[in-house]
Amino acid sequence: MTPKSFSLEEVLAIAPLHPFYDARVEYPPSAEDVKRHLQSVVKDERSVNFLSQPLLLKKSIYTAVDRLLNDASLQNTYRQSSYLSITGGGSGSVPMLFAVDVHENRQQRIQMGKFIRLCGLVSPGDWILSTHVSGGFYRSLDLMTEILENAGATVLSGGNSMPPSEVIQTLKHYHVNVLTGDGSQVIQVVYHISMLSPADRTCIKLNKIIYTSEPLANTQRAFIRATLGEVKICSVLGSAEAGPWAISNPDLTGEEDCSGGATDFVFDTRSMLIETFSTSLLDAQGQFTSDSSCNPPSPLPPGQAGLVVQTSLQRLRNPLVRYNTGDIGSVGALPESAKDLVPDSERQYIRVLRMQGRDRRFSFKWYGVYIEFENVKALMQKREWGILQWQIILDCLPSSPQVTLELRLLRVPTDNGEFLPEEDLIGTLRNFFLVLPENEHLFQITLVKNLSGFERSSTAGKVITFIDRVH
The missing domain is CATH 3.30.300 (GMP Synthetase; Chain A, domain 3)
Structure with a gap:
């Protein structure tokens, strides 16, 4: 598998041209500007110091996004040829839309599908029912449908409006073996299955759950297995800013052995770079402390938990470089037990992110939506x-x-x-x-x-x- 991604040098070369990283820049570069600039850069003569690149805070990036979304100028390239993802849920105001180049987005969907297939999350014989959200600017239904189809599966796009009774009938009628949706939607469907008679329940042959958007607690996992039997519970991790980029498959990582409610995800370093930093970098308001703003911080060693910071190698027109996701986690190697499941040629590029969840100093999640404490406080x-x-x-x-x-x-x-x-x-x-x-x-x-x-x-x-x- 050869991911269609960009080199770190290319991403770092474009970042200074973008308002995310320089407030003096009015508009992001166009696709033509990106191409011309990269052609003018002789990579062998460039000395790129990745560790000197400042960390990017969510507040900073969305200050720029808010300005760019509201600028209707024909010169505003942020509003051109863009795939839009909704984020900033729970704010009680007009949703924030994060823009990605349409062609980069489609290519990422293809590559994520290939990665899912490589990691054994789905197979060509899988029939999947998706209950993801569609409409109201949400794109999770078409996103997950296309990704899973790219992985080789057959997908039924049920959507979040399908009543539980119809979901259950669909599972039976089409012999669906995989259910996917936001964590809350999955629990809701499984709850209705648990209310069926034993005879009706045996007609449902689910052997795999793929949840997204929010973690499943241990009690929820136990409830799923008590209802469905020995079903495999997997996940896809993504965000509006980074798109889908990691998956959880217990066959690869033994995810259920994680302590403290953490979940192990695997990702491809040819598509995403992950660093972790001490949580002391940020104060209680989510701003950099005085020391960290003056001196470039050093990443934590592998295996040590901290702030998850990502650099996407699939985002070029609107680069995502050293972006603080607001999550806590640690990075490690793929276990030896996975060597029989992933080819040697691919295993060297795959790493494990042990995700502990959101930094709870600043937000929490309910029904697939992040609620920022700062917004709640302002409202109250x-x-x-x-x-x-x-x-x-x-x-x-x-x-x-x-x-x-x-x-x-x-x-x-x-x-x-x-x-x-x-x-x-x-x-x-x-x-x-x-x-x-x-x-x-x-x-x-x-x-x-x-x-x-x-x-x-x-x-x-x-x-x-x-x-x-x-x-």
Whole structure:
């Protein structure tokens, strides 16, 4: 397998021409500009110091993205020939769209399909039903459908609007053996399967789950196996910024042996470079500390967990160089046990990312959407809401491991119309947390009368702003 990717030298040569890396640059280079610039660079005479390249923060990149998306000038190449991915979910405002060159995106889908096939995630005989989201600017359904087809599978694009009863009938009628979707969607389908009679359940022959967008907790994995039997649980990892770039297959890594709820993913170093850095580089507001902003930080050694920083070798027109993903993880070699599954010629390029999840100082995830604490805090501080105290609790339903979100609020006790009416407040909050018909049974707003309605620390009795009972 020879991935269609770019060299690190090429990516580093284009980065200084892009507003992501130089605020003085008005627009990204066009495809023609990129080609001309690379032709003018004599690689053998260039001395590229990758380690001197500053790290890129999410806030910095999206400041540039926001400006470029709102500039309708014909000279704005960011808005030309672009594939758009939605990100910034849970902000309660117009979704942020991240642009990628359309041809680079299609090539990445092809190469990701080949990588999935190489790693044994799917085979030509697999029939896959996808319940991924489509519409509302979300592209996960067509993205995963095309990738899995490129891997050789046959895919049914059910989508997130298909009722669970239709999903179950489709699984039966077409003899589907693989279910894929966001983690929450997978759990929802498996929950409805668990409610079937034993005779009906035996008609479903799923032997593989491929989840995306959010991790599955150990309790959820146990629930899946208790319902479906010895099914293989796999995953595809990606983002709006980097696209799909890593996969989890327990046949390769023994993923379930990971400690602390981590998941092992494998990736191709010809397509993606991963570094890890100490979490002390960032302060509580997600900004670089004074020391790290003055002196280029050094990456952590292999196997040591820290901030996951990525450099894509499949992004050139809008490069992604040393981008802090906001995740915590460590990088290691592919286990010896995988040598019989991956050819020698390919194994040298594959590494393992042990993903521990999001840096929980800054955000959390619910129903496939990242919720930034900074956005939540800003919302709760709006004067017209009259909120004195708030608390978010992630938990599970008593009857299944579907993740719930409860928001507890203490408001100013007044009826003089000074603050937003309760029904308007609830509607605004539902929009903010992207509550949909398929997940509204997992969302709850509780208006408490005093501080006793909150869960508080056992020492100082302080209200705990965020409680995670799942992970």
